Structure formats: structure tokens, C-alpha cells
Amino acid sequence: MKNICVLVSGGGTNLQALIDAQDRGEIKGGRISCVISSNPEAYALERAKKAGIAGVVIPRKEYQSSKAYSEAILAELDRQKADLVVLAGFMTILDECVTKAYDYKIINVHPALIPSFCGEGFYGLKVHEKALEYGVKVSGATIHFVNEKADAGAIILQGTVDVANDDTPQTLQRKIMENVEWKLLPKAVSLFCENRISIKDGKAYVDL
Ligand code: GAR
Numbered sequence: 001m002k003n004i005c006v007l008v009s010g011g012g013t014n015l016q017a018l019i020d021a022q023d024r025g026e027i028k029g030g031r032i033s034c035v036i037s038s039n040p041e042a043y044a045l046e047r048a049k050k051a052g053i054a055g056v057v058i059p060r061k062e063y064q065s066s067k068a069y070s071e072a073i074l075a076e077l078d079r080q081k082a083d084l085v086v087l088a089g090f091m092t093i094l095d096e097c098v099t100k101a102y103d104y105k106i107i108n109v110h111p112a113l114i115p116s117f118c119g120e121g122f123y124g125l126k127v128h129e130k131a132l133e134y135g136v137k138v139s140g141a142t143i144h145f146v147n148e149k150a151d152a153g154a155i156i157l158q159g160t161v162d163v164a165n166d167d168t169p170q171t172l173q174r175k176i177m178e179n180v181e182w183k184l185l186p187k188a189v190s191l192f193c194e195n196r197i198s199i200k201d202g203k204a205y206v207d208l
Contacts, residue, residue: 002030002083002193007073007090008037009060010124012044013177014088014109014185019051021186030193034080036073038092060092070095077102084192087146088185091123096148104154104199106146107192109185111176113158114142118151128169128176137163139172141180143188145204154204156197157184 004027006015015035021027035048038060048055056076063069074097077085087108099106110118112127117139122130131139140160145153159180163172191197196207 003033003081004030004084004086004189004193005077005080005082006032006035006048006086006088008035008042008044008088009039009091010042010044010089012042012047012089014181015044016047017182018086018088018186018189019047019053021190023051026186027190028194030084030189033082036076038069038090044089066093067095067097070098074098074101084189085146086185086189089124093120093150094146099146099148103147104145106153107156107185107188108144108146108151108153109181110142110144110151111173111181112142113138113140113160114144114151114155118142120150122151125169125173128172131163132167132169132172139163139176141176141184143184154199154202156188156191156204156206159184 008015022032032053034054034056036056036058037045040057040059045055058072060069085102085106112118117127117130138160140158142155143157144155147153161175161179191206198205
């Protein structure tokens with residue numbers, strides 16, 4: 001069984017999707033052993049508690065630099081003996097001390113079709129605001145490995161939704177979460193835990 005650590009910062013609906021999938025027996029070969037939050041107020045911590053999963057708070061505000069913060073995260077991941085790290089609405093970019101130590105072992109969910117609307121500064125609702133501002137007709141979400149560059153690691157799964165004329169950032173966000181994120185994140189986590197993702201020339205290939 002692989003040890004899964006989930007990193008969160010906010011509401012935690014993606015964490016909930018993982019917990020629900022685990023309860024349905026859909027995360028094969030792994031179990032969520034802890035939830036680490038950068039924000040002491042994150043509702044995701046309540047979700048973890050309700051599911052009987054250990055919650056650890058490492059407040060981003062208490063660290064002066066991204067490097068110092070990343071070192072604290074790294075120490076906790078090592079302590080938890082994490083086999084897989086899932087960034088589920090984790091709003092802090094991790095320094096390469098973490099990405100190197102957990103190479104191809106960190107999975108992120110990004111609420112757009114990478115390489116569009118991604119990179120530093122593109123997170124949460126902002127991503128959907130930018131997509132609507134541009135006028136795209138489809139958007140979606142991407143599940144990818146995390147490397148030293150923001151949102152630039154190998155893509156594992158992507159899914160799309162149509163953008164309606166009257167979509168707002170909020171309705172588009174909800175549509176992408178419901179139709180793509182909450183389905184594909186648990187699926188990618190299970191594929192990883194079942195060793196069904198391979199890497200060749202920096203690209204991820206899924207054995208579906
Ligand atoms: C999700 O839409 C996730 O894709 C996005 O933040 C939201 C978190 O929601 N993540 C990013 O923008 C990371 N760059 P949640 O806390 O309810 O899972």
C-alpha cells in the first residue's frame with residue numbers, strides 16, 4: 001500500500017473527492033495517510049478530521065521564504081514516509097528541494113488545459129477569469145507531475161468542458177471541478193498507486 005500525503009490550502013473539495021473515492025474502494029494500492037495544510041483555517045482540515053485522517057498544519061505565514069517553507073514541508077513528508085504527494089488546491093509553489101526529493105512522486109491538479117492559463121500567478125478563480133477574458137470555447141483541468149517549474153511537469157490526464165456564453169468565473173470553476181477535477185484526480189492517484197504510469201523522455205504514459 002502506498003502512503004499518500006495530500007497538501008491543501010482551502011476548501012478541499014478535491015480532497016473530499018479523494019476521500020470519497022477511497023471509501024468506494026477506487027484508490028487501488030494506496031491510502032491517504034495524512035493531510036498537510038498551509039492554512040490553519042482551511043476547511044479541508046475539517047474534511048480530513050471527519051474522515052479520520054491525520055491533519056498537520058504548516059502555516060505558510062510563519063516562514064520568511066519559499067525555501068524555508070519547502071524545507072519544513074520536506075521534513076514532514078519524510079517523517080510521514082510519503083510514497084505519493086498530492087497537491088489538491090495547494091496554493092504555494094514548492095522549492096526544488098521538495099520537487100527533486102520527490103521526483104515524479106508529486107501530482108498536482110490545475111484548473112485549466114496546460115499549457116494555457118498556467119504558471120506563476122494562475123491559481124484558483126484567477127485561472128477562470130483569464131480564460132473567460134480570452135474568450136476560449138473549451139476549458140478544463142490537467143493532472144500532472146510537479147517539477148521545479150510551475151505547472152510544467154509531465155501531463156498525466158486532461159479533461160474538457162464547454163464554455164457557455166453566460167459562464168462566470170464561478171460557474172466555470174464549478175463546472176470544471178464537478179466534471180473534470182473530482183473525477184480525474186482520484187483516477188490519476190489510483191493509476192499512480194497501481195504503477196500504471198510510466199515516464200519516457202519526460203512524458204507520462206498511462207496504461208489505461
Ligand atoms: C481547484 O480548482 C484546483 O484545481 C485549484 O484550486 C481549487 C482548489 O479547490 N488549484 C490551483 O489553482 C493550483 N494552481 P479545493 O480546495 O476545493 O480542492
